[in-house]
Amino acid sequence: MEKLRLAMIGLGVVGSGLLRLLDEKRAVLESDYGLTYDVVAVCDKMRGSIYDPEGLDLETVLTEGPLSDKLKGTRDLTSFEVIDLPDVDVVFEATPTNLKTGGVGLEHARRALSAGKHFISTNKAPPAIAYKELESIARENEVYYGYEGTILSGTPAISLALNGLPASRFFSIRGILNGTTNFMLERMETEGMEFDDALALAQEKGYAESDPSSDIDGWDACAKLVIMANNILKEPITPEDVDMQGIRGVTLEDVKEARKEGKRIKSVSSLVFDNGRLKARVGPEKIDRTDPLYHVHDVTNALVFETDTTDTVTVMGPGAGGRSAGYAMLYDLVEMHRHRTRLYK
Amino acid sequence: MEKLRLAMIGLGVVGSGLLRLLDEKRAVLESDYGLTYDVVAVCDKMRGSIYDPEGLDLETVLTEGPLSDKLKGTRDLTSFEVIDLPDVDVVFEATPTNLKTGGVGLEHARRALSAGKHFISTNKAPPAIAYKELESIARENEVYYGYEGTILSGTPAISLALNGLPASRFFSIRGILNGTTNFMLERMETEGMEFDDALALAQEKGYAESDPSSDIDGWDACAKLVIMANNILKEPITPEDVDMQGIRGVTLEDVKEARKEGKRIKSVSSLVFDNGRLKARVGPEKIDRTDPLYHVHDVTNALVFETDTTDTVTVMGPGAGGRSAGYAMLYDLVEMHRHRTRLYK
Structure with a gap:
């Protein structure tokens, strides 16, 4: 060769x-x-x-x-x-x-x-x-x-879906696709930081850009969802089809409230088939500890594939880094x- | 064709x-x-x-x-x-x-x-x-x-390691490879069950065999480690090379003790390179919540690959079922x- x-x-x-x-x-x-x-x-x-x-x-x-x-x-x-x-x-x-x-x-x-x-x-x-x-x-x-x-x-996510799960139908794909917002929400929860301080820390650590809009307004996760919908699900959606909500509206109060209920606010990205129609969404969700995404810490990313062949498969790993x-x-x-x-x- | x-x-x-x-x-x-x-x-x-x-x-x-x-x-x-x-x-x-x-x-x-x-x-x-x-x-x-x-x-575990992580060196592979023991230890922790009652429940649910030795003495996990060592790590070990400890010795007291420290006892299977020599081990370990295996519930299985290429990748999913x-x-x-x-x- x-x-x-x-x-x-x-x-x-x-x-x-x-x-x-x-x-x-x-x-x-x-x-x-x-x-x-x-x-x-x-x-x-x-x-x-x-x-x-x-x-x-x-x-x-x-x-x-x-x-x-x-x-x-x-x-x-x-x-x-x-x-x-x-x-x-x-x-x-x-x-x-x-x-x-x-x-x-x-x-x-x-x-x-x-x-x-x-x-x-x-x-x-x-x-x-x-x-x-x-x-x-x-x-x-x-x-x-x-x-x-x-x-x-x-983290071999596309590989897992396409090569590791052949002939599977996916009912849904849900994930933590943006490490920066996951890091920020976790700092707010565990250290009681206000949103702006968590953002400043993320910028200081080099996780967020000086214009942080791509992360905190959901554009980054939105782009990833569109790629997965097309490539894994063969659904030809575009960014306009994604119901996108950033985390700017999430206050320290909201995070504390969730914690009192034993829950956690995460920015969840999801592709879910609802009566055969694909719904794509990025936005803060209050999830509980039975959700595998509850345990995704720091800048780690994760994806949960719900299949018709082998139930639910989760993959987790770095979402960034040179x-x-x-x-x-x-x-x-x-x-x-x-x-x-x-x-x- | x-x-x-x-x-x-x-x-x-x-x-x-x-x-x-x-x-x-x-x-x-x-x-x-x-x-x-x-x-x-x-x-x-x-x-x-x-x-x-x-x-x-x-x-x-x-x-x-x-x-x-x-x-x-x-x-x-x-x-x-x-x-x-x-x-x-x-x-x-x-x-x-x-x-x-x-x-x-x-x-x-x-x-x-x-x-x-x-x-x-x-x-x-x-x-x-x-x-x-x-x-x-x-x-x-x-x-x-x-x-x-x-x-x-x-759950495509071998696929992930061999096809999804090409040219990677694995420093370690750790996992929850036996659903039955994971289920039992979790019942002991969350419901305060004694070992024998947890075993009886696992048998009732069809998770454990009437002779439960394969699960609770570690044979099942041992066999899986040997397969991964040979296939993924290209290390020709046999079952005799595995330091194997079952969970029979784990008491409700131990589990409670761990919980007080914010920890959890899990039956962890591991292949770890130590100065170039592979150590294979199955046995109960006290792990804390920063360990991805801490969050593996019920009969779910998981594997954590520590690589030289993309840090730590975790895959989680069913470990059994027709x-x-x-x-x-x-x-x-x-x-x-x-x-x-x-x-x-």
């Missing part, structure tokens, strides 16, 4: 997480899957870009500073020029999420898939906004479009390779 | 659970995986056996009574004769577990795999006792040996089919 030639767009914590794993896991990926590769191009808004058909030294890429200072190769390529390089087989991408327009991530996805490149990204916006279009471009061009990292980061999200892309690389080689291992 | 010809040995709740699913899921298995099949032979200690190369009507098989009373075909075949039928491609098997000798299940496994038949079973004993031998017979004969149902029943265990065999059928057709979907 020929070496795959990989390109990475975006060298933030997620992109770097992937490159570190590609460096660490070379031997096991070759021995277990016959998967060999070179990273031939990397591109970053801050650090510039570099392309070397012989393959880049990842250790060097992972040290700070402008890429062209320490690596030889073609420099100053734009992300689109990197995608267009004829000897790039797989484009990895980790760019900021823009849920209004899809941003540059959507343009990257279209460009790569249309050019017949496998495309693997952790950016939620493109599949949330343009699922149908992107899946159909990928199908036409017979390439793999991977976005395992958009849901529960490196290494975990980078790993989600490594998972997709292996998955893509299984398709490509028709090897199932 | 040709129709697969299936045989089922053992028509208890698990075997019946599988046959019901094979009947229900025909259309989706064909449309999603191109997988078509006939069940040509069934065999049961109580209900006799029947073989019809044209395929058996599953609805009729699933009604009670001697099989030959209502179905035409060759009757009175032994389970070994069913395995030997030249037109059987896949043998499903759900016979009682005998952890001392491997019982008839081990003989079935050897016979089927040696004859070049795919073999799928929920019986823990054969892989726990003879993992290396059976894997090597399967490899030599290029057939699939499936036992997803031996761990967490239909439909769930039957579904585990359906999962293996799909998995086998992916290997066979080199289709990855």
